[in-house]
Amino acid sequence: MATAKLLVSKLRKPCLRAGFFRSFSVAASYATPSPTPPPPFSPEVNTLPPDDGTPIFVKGVQISARPIYLDMQATTPVDPRVLDAMLPYFCYRYGNPHSRNHLFGWESDHAVDEARSHVASLIKASPKEIIFTSGATESNNISVKGAMHFYKDKKRHVITSQTEHNLMSLSGHKIYGPKGIGALYIRRRPRVRVEPQMNGGGQERGLRSGTVPTPLVVGMGAACELAMKEMEYDTRRISKLQERLLNGICSKLDGVVVNGSMEHRYPGNLNLSFAYVEGESLLMGLKEVAVSSGSACTSASLEPSYVLRALGVEEDMAHTSIRYGMGRFTTEREVDLAVGLTVKNVERLREMSPLYELVKEGIDPKTIEWAQH
Numbered sequence: 001m002a003t004a005k006l007l008v009s010k011l012r013k014p015c016l017r018a019g020f021f022r023s024f025s026v027a028a029s030y031a032t033p034s035p036t037p038p039p040p041f042s043p044e045v046n047t048l049p050p051d052d053g054t055p056i057f058v059k060g061v062q063i064s065a066r067p068i069y070l071d072m073q074a075t076t077p078v079d080p081r082v083l084d085a086m087l088p089y090f091c092y093r094y095g096n097p098h099s100r101n102h103l104f105g106w107e108s109d110h111a112v113d114e115a116r117s118h119v120a121s122l123i124k125a126s127p128k129e130i131i132f133t134s135g136a137t138e139s140n141n142i143s144v145k146g147a148m149h150f151y152k153d154k155k156r157h158v159i160t161s162q163t164e165h166n167l168m169s170l171s172g173h174k175i176y177g178p179k180g181i182g183a184l185y186i187r188r189r190p191r192v193r194v195e196p197q198m199n200g201g202g203q204e205r206g207l208r209s210g211t212v213p214t215p216l217v218v219g220m221g222a223a224c225e226l227a228m229k230e231m232e233y234d235t236r237r238i239s240k241l242q243e244r245l246l247n248g249i250c251s252k253l254d255g256v257v258v259n260g261s262m263e264h265r266y267p268g269n270l271n272l273s274f275a276y277v278e279g280e281s282l283l284m285g286l287k288e289v290a291v292s293s294g295s296a297c298t299s300a301s302l303e304p305s306y307v308l309r310a311l312g313v314e315e316d317m318a319h320t321s322i323r324y325g326m327g328r329f330t331t332e333r334e335v336d337l338a339v340g341l342t343v344k345n346v347e348r349l350r351e352m353s354p355l356y357e358l359v360k361e362g363i364d365p366k367t368i369e370w371a372q373h
């Protein structure tokens with residue numbers, strides 16, 4: 001087996017560090033030829049308004065242009081270098097990583113091992129502590145229900161909070177990897193035990209049965225490897241974008257409150273409340289900017305973010321909050337456009353607000369007695 005693994009590693013071409021544009025051409029060569037090929041990958045080409053003014057209809061809503069994407073906490077684009085690493089495992093190295101008797105299986109198994117090491121290195125864990133799952137949702141389920149079921153005879157209470165979760169769940173699509181893949185870190189010393197939530201072939205140390213999806217796992221591994229190499233650079237660049245966004249908005253608007261700590265926060269996130277403006281109306285007005293009022297997991301509800309409420313944000317301010325999420329591919333120009341559109345829409349909504357008018361006249365809104373009709 002050792003010889004076989006060595007052979008396999010020699011066969012594997014190092015394609016992870018391939019450049020941005022080369023990556024796209026690899027992807028394109030796999031696709032069916034189309035009469036109008038898509039533009040080459042570039043963050044701005046893919047997010048900024050087209051010049052011809054053609055309106056776009058999506059789900060019955062008309063928008064004048066493709067919005068600027070500032071919702072990186074909902075999901076991130078796949079980094080082209082990640083896609084490049086994944087592609088060979090769809091059509092060429094397609095072996096089942098659990099096939100023990102031939103090279104196709106061995107090379108996939110080797111790729112899964114490598115990916116597991118990248119995930120483990122990122123969080124300074126041992127590869128033996130990493131279980132691949134379909135995403136953070138499944139990891140959370142294995143953690144909470146799995147631990148609860150395993151210890152059900154000895155322990156009878158689950159203590160959790162709305163802002164922190166138990167073991168550690170990782171999601172590929174939040175770190176420029178593909179959707180449909182995630183990982184669960186399960187500590188070995190002192191050992192945490194969980195009961196599997198699915199029965200089957202006993203893959204992933206018996207904790208997550210099902211064929212491990214090699215291309216997705218390779219993508220998750222490549223995303224973690226890139227995160228480790230580029231985290232410092234990304235953090236510096238994204239921090240400047242955050243500052244630009246906050247200064248841009250606060251220099252033109254009053255009554256803007258940052259939710260959460262500025263010191264202890266991920267710089268790619270800026271959650272702002274705009275006093276005297278209803279959050280949903282602001283979101284409706286901001287069609288050219290893809291932002292969110294909270295987590296995509298709970299977006300079906302009009303309730304304000306439960307995380308903001310748990311952080312102590314008052315209900316009325318939580319109702320006026322907007323979450324801006326910037327990332328590796330966000331540009332200064334996109335931030336500037338988002339600032340301009342936010343300011344324009346907040347000013348428009350405040351002009352229509354009788355409450356804001358009273359505040360401008362110097363009346364404290366807390367002293368107003370509202371009559372019911």
Ligand SMILES: Cc1ncc(COP(=O)(O)O)c(C=O)c1O
Binds near residue numbers: 073135136170171
């Ligand atoms: C806190 C949190 N948990 C879980 C999820 C779901 O992750 P996944 O899509 O990987 O299942 C999300 C995604 O939005 C999230 O923000």
